[in-house]
Amino acid sequence: MPSKYTDEIENSSYTWRVFYMSRKSKYSAEQKLAILNELTRSNISEVAKKYAVGKKTIRTWGYLYEYQGIDGLRSTHNNHRYSREFKLSLVQQYQKSDESLEIFAIKHGLKSKTQLSDWIMQYNESNLKAYTPRKRDSKMSGRKTDFEERLTIIEELIRHDVNYNWAVEKYHISLPTSLWLVSKVSQKR
Numbered sequence: 001m002p003s004k005y006t007d008e009i010e011n012s013s014y015t016w017r018v019f020y021m022s023r024k025s026k027y028s029a030e031q032k033l034a035i036l037n038e039l040t041r042s043n044i045s046e047v048a049k050k051y052a053v054g055k056k057t058i059r060t061w062g063y064l065y066e067y068q069g070i071d072g073l074r075s076t077h078n079n080h081r082y083s084r085e086f087k088l089s090l091v092q093q094y095q096k097s098d099e100s101l102e103i104f105a106i107k108h109g110l111k112s113k114t115q116l117s118d119w120i121m122q123y124n125e126s127n128l129k130a131y132t133p134r135k136r137d138s139k140m141s142g143r144k145t146d147f148e149e150r151l152t153i154i155e156e157l158i159r160h161d162v163n164y165n166w167a168v169e170k171y172h173i174s175l176p177t178s179l180w181l182v183s184k185v186s187q188k189r
Helices: 029-039 046-051 057-069 082-095 101-107 113-131 147-159 164-171 175-189
Strands: 008-011 012-019
Touching: 029 046, 029 057, 029 175, 046 057, 057 101, 082 101, 101 113, 113 164, 147 164, 147 175, 164 175
Parallel strands: none
Antiparallel strands: 008 012
16 A cells, blocks of 8 residues: 555556655754753663664764754755865865764764765775876786785875775776775774
């Protein structure tokens, strides 16, 4: 039986359900603020359980409210468009910063760390292309590496602030290999 969130589409012997996902938040900005205010009387675990919201989500709301005010808690109904220059500037500022990714992103008007994280990945990939023009196509496979060499590459990547371009050039590995190595380090942190 269809609900107000679905439509049924009849197609021969199959019935397809199309779910409409909206950006409507479960809680309004005012409700989020009330939940944050409740933290003065209860601990975060109790509040999270009471409202069926993750502790990380509540912390993010706190950062949004602290750095962006009540507008930071409001849901957006469309994507913001940012210029290449803005993205590049923010990535470069973050690389010089000692703040966490989440706090830096929110302080600079973004809704989450995911946007900035994606921009950093794109920045590193585009640096690679600019740094090695026409030397090889994107399907070039890297060489095989053993466990010890992968550990060395990971240590060097960390020392060089996760510069994929540098790792590809120095160790003659493919970009996907360098990205995979860094993802393994990130998961263990």
